Amino acid sequence: MRIQGNAIRPGNIIEHKNRLWRAVKIQHTQPGKGGAYLQVELKDIRDGTKLNERFRSGENVEKVRLDQKEHQFLYAEGTDTYTFMDNENYEQVTLPSEFLGEQAAFLQEGMTVTIESYEGSPIGVALPDTVTMTITEADPVVKGQTASSSYKPAVLDNGMRVMVPPHIESGTRIVINTADSSYVERAK
Numbered sequence: 518m519r520i521q522g523n524a525i526r527p528g529n530i531i532e533h534k535n536r537l538w539r540a541v542k543i544q545h546t547q548p549g550k551g552g553a554y555l556q557v558e559l560k561d562i563r564d565g566t567k568l569n570e571r572f573r574s575g576e577n578v579e580k581v582r583l584d585q586k587e588h589q590f591l592y593a594e595g596t597d598t599y600t601f602m603d604n605e606n607y608e609q610v611t612l613p614s615e616f617l618g619e620q621a622a623f624l625q626e627g628m629t630v631t632i633e634s635y636e637g638s639p640i641g642v643a644l645p646d647t648v649t650m651t652i653t654e655a656d657p658v659v660k661g662q663t664a665s666s667s668y669k670p671a672v673l674d675n676g677m678r679v680m681v682p683p684h685i686e687s688g689t690r691i692v693i694n695t696a697d698s699s700y701v702e703r704a705k
Contacts, residue, residue: 520580523555528598530562532579533570537562537635562640574652577650583633583640589635590628599624601632601642616642622675623648644695649704650674658683 525531529540538559547553552573559568572578586602588610599621600611612633614621616639623644624630631643654672668680673693681700685691690704 518580518582519577522575522576522578523553523556523574525557525572525578525580530581530583531559532581533559537581537640538568541567541635562635581635585631585633586628588632590624590626591631592626593621593624596621601630604629604656610639612639612642616640617644619698620644620695622677623650623693646696647692647694647701649690650693652681652687655681655685655687655689679705 523545525540525543527540527543531538531540539562540557541560542558544556545553546556547655554571554573557570557571557572561564561568587604589604590604591600591609593599595612596614598611598613599617600609602609614633615647617624620642625648628645628648630645632639633641633643651674652671653674656671656675667683669685670678671681671685671687672678677698679693679698679700681691685700685703692701692704693699694701
């Protein structure tokens, strides 16, 4: 689908210079002389390289639609490959670790994820927004450290270190944001 250059929004996937790019940041700029343009920070979907590009309203770009299918995480083979099962036809898909990046630490057996593909080949994996994890190790509370903005380091059951509020102790189940590995709340 063709769209005008000034209609690009963060999260859009566009085809530019024969590659697929995800718009990360946009900024409308109207210089003193000359026409207005849209400054867009693009990130290559396949290899993660970044590109800053200017698009004017008169330019047209190709907006790409990705196919999204839900899959269930089955197992990991070491830290190299991960196997998922299509929830509709039960076919198994094995993906290399580059598709997940740091998010791989949050994969749990049986977790439902969304695999994005373009023209039949997978290009990305989207995990749920939050996951529930268990604290295995937490520093003791320092007396007098009761300010609401104070956090202490803790270790999750997957070995990842996160910052948690002082009242969280070892053995507590908490909800973690998968996008930035931050504490959300105590699990209910």
